[in-house]
Amino acid sequence: MYHAGSENKAPLYVRSPRKAFNETSSLNPVYIHLQEVCMTGASQEYVVPAQTRIGHIHLKVSDIDRSIRFYRDVLGFQLTTMYGNQAAFLSAGGYHHHIGLNTWHSEGAPPAPQNTAGLYHAAILYPTRKDLALALRRLLDARYPLTGASDHGVSEAIYLHDPDGNGLELYWDKPQEAWPHKADGSLEMGTNPLDLRELLKEAE
Numbered sequence: 001m002y003h004a005g006s007e008n009k010a011p012l013y014v015r016s017p018r019k020a021f022n023e024t025s026s027l028n029p030v031y032i033h034l035q036e037v038c039m040t041g042a043s044q045e046y047v048v049p050a051q052t053r054i055g056h057i058h059l060k061v062s063d064i065d066r067s068i069r070f071y072r073d074v075l076g077f078q079l080t081t082m083y084g085n086q087a088a089f090l091s092a093g094g095y096h097h098h099i100g101l102n103t104w105h106s107e108g109a110p111p112a113p114q115n116t117a118g119l120y121h122a123a124i125l126y127p128t129r130k131d132l133a134l135a136l137r138r139l140l141d142a143r144y145p146l147t148g149a150s151d152h153g154v155s156e157a158i159y160l161h162d163p164d165g166n167g168l169e170l171y172w173d174k175p176q177e178a179w180p181h182k183a184d185g186s187l188e189m190g191t192n193p194l195d196l197r198e199l200l201k202e203a204e
Helices: 029-040 064-074 129-141 196-203
Strands: 057-060 078-083 087-091 099-102 122-126 148-151 155-161 167-173
Touching (some): 064 078, 122 129, 129 155
Parallel strands (some): 057 099, 122 167
Antiparallel strands (some): 087 099
């Protein structure tokens, strides 16, 4: 069995996501290796650096042009590049990509079933409350349906689905010093109604 720090490290096999076989197959050496690493408990001693971020999301979509129109024309992301006519990459602020879209395995496919394991939603963080209000104004102007709006104590958020039914959260973080805490020092996050009319005043 592999133990973290030993010299007898199991080889790490890497396959293209487009060609990989069942990633949880008992025959998959990567899956076996990860199982062994988790069993050692070594991961409990490691904490990721504070600067670590989730850099991008990559979504399977059924219609690449429709998805580009949503993420670019409604939400306002910039198209940075295309891979042929089956993949698109979009970003904010000149980054290579924050959002990847592809139809490699999903062209013309229906939305994924709701009652299955998978991504619950992707969250897009806006720098200020005014920026969130402007995003809300764009959605309302486009008559794009929302699924919810909440004040979580630490943040304010708007919820919707993209054209393929992927859940999206658009939010801004309140100043960290204003985040509520429980008596034991842990964060106290809740789900309270968000007044969208009041939020929209920020966009005036």
